[in-house]
Amino acid sequence: DAKTTQPPSMDCAEGRAANLPCNHSTISGNEYVYWYRQIHSQGPQYIIHGLKNNETNEMASLIITEDRKSSTLILPHATLRDTAVYYCIVRAAREETSGSRLTFGEGTQLTVNP
């Protein structure tokens, strides 16, 4: 799986958009970009994933650059409950190799301030 690079920490004001970047410059054409978050001492929570196109759901938007070498997770109106570690993960599409794996990096600690 391609390696990802995320800033170790970010701050955001409550009510503002939180934009979390992820670099995955070695991503290959069949690899998905997944985002999870983990609130302190809880299990990781799925947020969103994409392959090539931008995606939006009720939690967030995922913007993937045209060359797919980086992506940004956008939380449009951050709340205090969005304070968590956010993980950007690249997964190979081939089941028989590493498609099963979620290989977590160190993630970004997002702190939403009042």
Added chain:
Amino acid sequence: DTEVTQTPKHLVMGMTNKKSLKCEQHMGHRAMYWYKQKAKKPPELMFVYSYEKLSINESVPSRFSPECPNSSLLNLHLHALQPEDSALYLCASSQDRQARKTQYFGPGTRLLVL
């Protein structure tokens, strides 16, 4: 419903004890996973079951013994653990092992080995 349940929530055991962790899902998922998460570190994959058969063992010591008695249930049997095995143990499930199928996590069992 994307719920994965894990019991117990907390477990304290001695190095000579035998205990088991339980994970359950009723989403009809046919892939189930065990991850281990040490304090302040990201989760790391331990085992993958696909259609009740063990498909990936990430070189986990034999003192951890997984079992998948049916498609809804995943156990992790623990025996002769060491204090360094203290961690949060996370279970996850997905429809199957393909990368485009999202893994959903349970809340975890926090294990302390004395």
